[in-house]
Amino acid sequence: MASLFVEQQADGIAFYINGDLQFDSADEAIYHEYLVIPAIALAKLRFPDTELRVLICGGGDGLAVREVLKFSEVSHVDLVDYDSEVLELGNTIFKPFNAGSLTSDRLTIYIQDARDFIREVPTGLYHVIIADFTYPTNAEDTKVYSLEWFQQVNLALENGGIFCTNGVSPETRTAGFWCLYQTLLAAELMAKPLQLNIPSFQRLGYGNWGFFLTSQISIEAAELEKITFPENLRVINRKKLLAAFWFDSAIANIRHQVTINSLQFPELFYYLLNPSFQLEKTDNSKVNFLEIYEVSNGKIGQRNWLQxxxxxxxxxxxxxxxxxxxxxxxxxxxxxxxxxxxxxxxxxxxxxxxxxxxxxxxxxxxxxxxxxxxxxxxxxxxxxxxxxxxxxxxxxxxxxxxxxxxxxxxxxxxxxxxxxxxxxxxxxxxxxxxxxxxxxxxxxxxxxxxxxxxxxxxxxxxxxxxxxxxxxxxxxxxxxxxx
Structure with a gap:
């Protein structure tokens, strides 16, 4: 059973699961706005005059739901989280921070494993799927970052729908971050990586934090320049969003060297435990992933290196x-x-x-x-x-x-x-x-x-x-x- 801890601070709270920081109320808006807002805004652009259906996997704290509900175009949200204790916190201690989102009449909550839930989802049901999972602490946790999981997510999306998932740090877990990237591409999801500086994460040595904005259809910079944001946002704007897709070349070049994460060969957890790739010295150049169009390198693991x-x-x-x-x-x-x-x-x-x-x-x-x-x-x-x-x-x-x-x-x-x-x-x-x-x-x-x-x-x-x-x-x- 997970160990949950809420730290009371002078001006807010910080929430930990098994000793790992999940959010600090001082800067959680950075994480949750970038996780949610671009995905919903892009879906609103791609599906005009449509009542949007959204699935959130994880996120029992209600903070991602809060961001989704800022869009009036969203008609219904399904939230799937297996941890009833986190959901209870979402309805009590976290309620002042999630704006009471878990009591919305547009929301249905399922206390269930997301992998079991999505197996029963009809094809093309959702316009947006958001994965807000905790950092993997064992090989079992990486199953929701596997090729098989991403393939099921792809099936559950409406054609042209958006999938956004949190990742790991491209700065401190570089190989693991690009393992996720290659796995998403292998699942025929055109992944666009982005990274953020979240001060509370940086203080604990987590490094810049990574996300992936994906779709079966390539996401273009021109599209993101057309999206409109809801009111009352605290952090994100168009200029900051476009800048988040830029990576140092030394980090970006690692993406070609990693293998795909699958249920048979859980490469991701190996990479998280063994950040083995040395960053090459470059001329400090940058790579803009909104200008890159590529498919998976197709590298499949041959063994489970943790056996x-x-x-x-x-x-x-x-x-x-x-x-x-x-x-x-x-x-x-x-x-x-x-x-x-x-x-x-x-x-x-x-x-x-x-x-x-x-x-x-x-x-x-x-x-x-x-x-x-x-x-x-x-x-x-x-x-x-x-x-x-x-x-x-x-x-x-x-x-x-x-x-x-x-x-x-x-x-x-x-x-x-x-x-x-x-x-x-x-x-x-x-x-x-x-x-x-x-x-x-x-x-x-x-x-x-x-x-x-x-x-x-x-x-x-x-x-x-x-x-x-x-x-x-x-x-x-x-x-x-x-x-």
């Missing part, structure tokens, strides 16, 4: 195709990805710095004894090599002349050691989620294994059993292919 099996296979493939690791260094973002949102690249680097000391704590004799206890499950030549290796470790001899298959097997064990600690470093280093630096940590401090740290080492060994099976399967397949 241990995919990581292990990547290590093996890199090992078997690389003659000299010095000439072709591994991409740690693929071979050692961050697995949990509470972890950061800085934590990953810190963890790797611990690796040498951590491995010292492993009793190789016990590890080999445990492995040899199941030696009958291994191919004979690997079993023989492991017995020889065990004897060399016991007697202190140099570790040389291992066969390639045995080296692969040992690499798989190493990957398990790495991944088990990366998946659950909290058990090794007793770390929690925090937004700041390492605080009082001193890399020169001695490492003393606590009970929790010992548990982390046990996790490594327990994971070895799975990876032994995976390695045998992979090696067996490789040997079959060689034969």
């Amino acid at each position: 241990l099996e995919s990581t292990a296979k990547a290590w093996l493939e890199h090992f078997t195709t690389t003659q000299n690791l010095g000439k072709n260094p591994p991409d740690l973002n693929r071979l050692l990805p961050i697995q949990h949102r509470y972890h950061s690249p800085a934590m990953q680097r810190e963890w790797l710095g611990y690796l040498q000391q951590l491995l010292v704590e492993i009793d190789l004799n016990k590890l080999m004894k445990s492995t040899l206890s199941r030696v009958q499950e291994l191919p004979p030549h690997i079993a023989r090599d492991l017995r020889n290796l065990s004897e060399k470790i016991r007697s202190g001899q140099p570790l040389t002349n291992l066969s390639p298959s045995t080296t692969q097997f040992l690499m798989l064990l190493s990957v398990t050691l790495l991944m088990a600690n990366l998946v659950a470093p909290d058990t090794v280093f007793a770390k929690g989620y925090y937004g700041g630096s390492s605080g009082d940590y001193d890399s020169s401090d001695p490492i003393i294994l606590s009970d929790r740290q010992s548990l982390g080492l046990q996790l490594m060994f327990w994971g070895a059993g799975f990876l032994v099976w995976l390695g045998l399967t992979f090696l067996s397949d490789s040997n079959s292919n060689d034969d």
